[in-house]
Amino acid sequence: MPIVEGTLLLSLVGVLARLGRGPTHGDRLLAYNSASNRVFVLLAAVGTFTGRAGFLSAAVVYAALSFLGVVILARFTERGGGHR
């Protein structure tokens, strides 16, 4: 059903606009986290609707890796890494 994927893609574009604009580090981090959440739910929806199990495994790996990435980036900016 392409309505579900289309709506998720629309909200992904909206969140990516915040990722490009956001004035602080926190805005970009939260937009990155929301975008990766939408991407793995999109992968799960595609895998369920087309019946291919590989998409679901890719969604699990993507969710775990994006969680690690966001937490590590948040700790990095908290300790003063990157230019402010």
Place this chain on the structure above:
Amino acid sequence: MISWALIALGLLLVLIGTLGVLRLPDVYSRLQASGVSDNAGLGLVLAGLIVRNGFEKADLTLALLLVLLLLTNPIVTHSIAKSTFTLEHRERKEDR
């Protein structure tokens, strides 16, 4: 039928959360919009996908995704809020 209701409710929450991330004025309010609506909306979409997939085939990958989302999203929101608050506080202390 139940799966479509769950998916539609979840997509509505996801769209409301995207609107909040785009339109709210502050980092912390955007963080609240993102955290709450992502947890509820994407969780409802995943629950609808689980119901649609059926319970006969014992495929636990979607349930694993749901548990992963509900476990990691509060941790991520808290750590982003803590990082933003620490940076702001440090800048304010350096200004004095």
